[in-house]
Amino acid sequence: MKLRIFYKLGMRAVAGLASIVLSLTAFAADPLKVGFVYVSPIGDAGWTYQHDQGRLEMEKRLGDKVQTKYIESVPEGGESERVIRQFATDGYGLIFTTSFGYMNPTIKVAKQFPNVVFEHATGYKTAKNVGTYVARFYEGRYLAGIVAGKMTKSNVAGYVAAFPIPEVLRGINAFTLGMRSVNPAVTVKVIWVNSWFDPGREREAADVLIAQGADVVTHHTDSTAVVQAAEEAGVWSVGYHSDMSKYGPKSHLTAATHHWGNYYAKVAEDVLAGTWKSSNIWWGIKEGMIKLAPLNPAVPAEVQAYVMEQEMGIKDGAVHPFRGPIKNQDGEEVVAAGAVLSDEELATMEWYVEGVEGKLPK
Amino acid sequence: MDTIVGILLATLGAGTPLVFAALGELVSEKSGVLNLGVEGMMIVGAVCGFAVAAESGSLWLGVITSIVAGAGTALLFGVLTLTFQANQVAAGLALTIFGVGLSAYIGLDYTSVALTGMAQIHIPLLSELPIVGPLLFSLDPLLYLSFVCFAAITYFLYRTKAGLLLRAVGESPESALSLGYSVIAIRYMAVLFGGAMAGLGGAYLALVYTPLWVEAMTAGRGWIALALVVFATWRPARVMIGAYLFGGVTIIQFHVQGFGVDIPSQLLSTLPYLATIVVLVLISRDINTIRLNAPASLGKAYHPSV
16 A cells, blocks of 8 residues: 555656656747636637637747637636736746736736736736737727618617727717718617626617617627527627627628737737837727628628728728717717827727717716 | 517516526425525526527427426535535535536537527417507417416415425424425425426526527526515515516616616616515515515524434
8 A cells, every 4th residue: 555655656756857857858949838818708709709719810820839828717806817927927928818807917917027928908007018909999880880871771770888988989989970971860879788798688688779769789798699689680780799690690780800810929929039019009900900790791782892992991091980070969079070089089988979879877 | 559568578588587597496495495506507407408409409308408407406406405414505606606617618519509599479369469469478488388387386385285385394394294294305396396497597598588508698697586586575476576577677777778868877777676676675574474484494404313
């Protein structure tokens, strides 16, 4: 009995030594270890799914120069700090934290690991070794709005939204501006569900919007329930984050989709080359971070062509969703003709454009 | 008029998962077992039902699986608390955590599947009546089933000997035992029934209401069901009122938002909870009725030897 224990211990010691030796020899051609912290399960569509697609693309492009690992469903706050620190202590050289609520934990851990590069999505705090990145989601929203504005018959659109923060408001406003750029009679009804993720509630809100006359619905929440509700009710839908046409083959007009892969690959390359610098990235359609999902075949060819044209316009700067004249809900002009909202003004947006119904909750 | 019918219809849909889960928990608690694992049983029921429906293409097979899976999860709870007399509160909480995790694992391959939900049954002639037609005679089959469950449970608890026995076990297990009944066996049945009903609530969510599977899709409905049982002072009719009230106020506050009424949405979001609690507390405020209806041995482990 005793002998067997000694034997086991001995084997373990040998194995341990071997692994140390192995890791030392491997050190020479060590790949860059890249960690990803996700706020929700990856699933098949949605915010985290798109980030994971980005991770896979980075792997594909850099091959064995990188080695990635992700941890999903990490709650924002204290728990995330533990996960981020674990990555840093495990020798990860580059860590992506992909949710707004990871901001303070990321900054905190980054202070203790000055040699590790951190990239935080959607935040506003940077440090020497912490960069931030976010996409111009609103550009996709604007284009999707154009499609919706052309397709609506009732001239009422429904928007299921999570929380009244600038990012969501930019989306609502851009969608409304897009719709009204081709169909000034349109109004957009917004229902706040006060949750990022509750399919039942999202469904209920969509049903209510449809009952109140909306014949095109979209959402800024994480599930596909709104698209499904539209499919069942026989109205149009516009997806978000991912192409959701599978959940609404007939109803899904298009979706504003996110594509992080290009950026992730670039950051990893910069870190490997030693040229990485902290920056505040805000990429959009031009850089390919935002794309419009393939349009529903029911969208007439001339509308498709017009949308493509507008997309090109955004790429070369001729079109900007927030180019004046823009009026707010009270009919006051907030952006003068020809002027364009600055990134600073976009980042702190806290008002509805004309055409959005209901009062903004504050 | 259409709007009102629409609101009422949506209310039925929103309330039904709660009806199933809360009625099941009520039966379990009436036998003296407090099972805080409703959320866990519900979500395991939801994922198993969805998986089987997706593989077999039969929604009904899915519903049956949900029932079995809910009861199976409850069996685990029963073994812990009834056979091994573990603490019911701790075991129930553990069951919820376990259920949410397990369901995520089982559901890994099903997050991308889109199902067509259950079609409504239109009862000939009656469904063409104005107002009551769409409201009562053209619903989905599980909604009819929830009405049947309510009637059957009420009848069982208050009009049958077996129901009396179940309540007796919840009030005073010692007396039931001294009359020669097996407290543990009766409690097992009540717990399994509670699990089956929670599973059915999960099936309603994943197969009828939002026919998709995503992690944590029950989003706390199991906890609301639990609270409903207490606030309804363990009475089936009040559980129904509470569930529909909760569903109804949820829908109405969305309508209020959609019409652009100037009330902060955060406040509106709390309304379903507030309204349900206030109404149920008001109709159940008599302290004697609470004492009369609360099972006296609720949550206490039962040691046959003592």
